[in-house]
Amino acid sequence: MTDAFDGDLLATGDLFEADIVCSPIDTDGICEQVHRAVIIHNQAVSVVLNFDQLYAASRQESQGDADAFPVEHDLLRAAFLFACSGLDAVVKQLIKDALPDVVDSDLGAHREFEKFTERRLKKIASIDSDNPRVQVLDARLFSKILTNQNPRGTLIEMLVRSLTDDSLQSRDQLLKVAAHFALTMQDVMANPDAVKDAFSARNQIVHEMDVLLAEGSTRRNRDYQTIKHWSESMLAIAAAFITGVDAKLQQERTEVAADEHPLEVEE
Numbered sequence: 001m002t003d004a005f006d007g008d009l010l011a012t013g014d015l016f017e018a019d020i021v022c023s024p025i026d027t028d029g030i031c032e033q034v035h036r037a038v039i040i041h042n043q044a045v046s047v048v049l050n051f052d053q054l055y056a057a058s059r060q061e062s063q064g065d066a067d068a069f070p071v072e073h074d075l076l077r078a079a080f081l082f083a084c085s086g087l088d089a090v091v092k093q094l095i096k097d098a099l100p101d102v103v104d105s106d107l108g109a110h111r112e113f114e115k116f117t118e119r120r121l122k123k124i125a126s127i128d129s130d131n132p133r134v135q136v137l138d139a140r141l142f143s144k145i146l147t148n149q150n151p152r153g154t155l156i157e158m159l160v161r162s163l164t165d166d167s168l169q170s171r172d173q174l175l176k177v178a179a180h181f182a183l184t185m186q187d188v189m190a191n192p193d194a195v196k197d198a199f200s201a202r203n204q205i206v207h208e209m210d211v212l213l214a215e216g217s218t219r220r221n222r223d224y225q226t227i228k229h230w231s232e233s234m235l236a237i238a239a240a241f242i243t244g245v246d247a248k249l250q251q252e253r254t255e256v257a258a259d260e261h262p263l264e265v266e267e
Contacts, residue, residue, distance in 0.1 A: 020049065
């Protein structure tokens with residue numbers, strides 16, 4: 001991997017702020033259901049840029065001093081991890097605030113909800129010793145839902161909980177959530193393979209402290225341009241989720257308004 005401290009990166013003191021491309025989302029005109037997700041996204045952008053500026057300032061001050069390398073590497077790691085955390089928080093907030101309404105209004109999202117309900121109401125059981133384990137109706141869960149005052153609401157809560165219980169820190173988990181919003185891979189990810197690589201690096205940093213265990217206590221060198229690209233990608237995915245979900249809700253709002261105020265036809 002390329003050394004993260006290429007001398008070319010010291011061209012300007014505000015390199016990190018100027019070189020990374022991520023911008024806050026304007027809250028004007030967005031649907032209420034995505035408002036809190038936008039706030040989280042914008043805070044994540046701010047934090048990433050703050051670490052970006054700290055990195056650039058440290059590079060300027062150290063002027064390539066090897067003693068500063070570990071600190072500067074950690075600033076890069078922090079920027080990237082906050083981008084990943086921001087993505088996780090944005091998508092989970094969208095699930096909580098917007099998914100129920102999208103399921104109500106979007107046919108594709110409703111079909112995914114139906115599939116979830118079908119899977120959730122089944123369990124694995126053995127009928128008898130001569131019969132292999134098969135899927136049967138979970139009668140206990142079915143009766144619990146059926147006798148609830150709001151069975152559909154209960155199932156929606158179960159769906160939301162199932163999607164938010166785990167950390168959304170993999171490409172496949174994000175695509176699973178996207179499917180429930182009736183969003184495609186192309187809607188939310190420009191480069192799926194790069195996203196997979198980014199989450200692999202994220203797990204190395206979080207779960208292994210980025211240590212190359214085969215080499216003792218040595219930690220991986222993280223290339224600035226790669227970290228920059230990964231951080232931008234995470235925040236771009238978060239923004240794409242917000243944009244895609246907001247578009248579906250805006251469409252629903254437009255259709256409701258049209259139904260409430262049909263055009264009058266002159267006789």
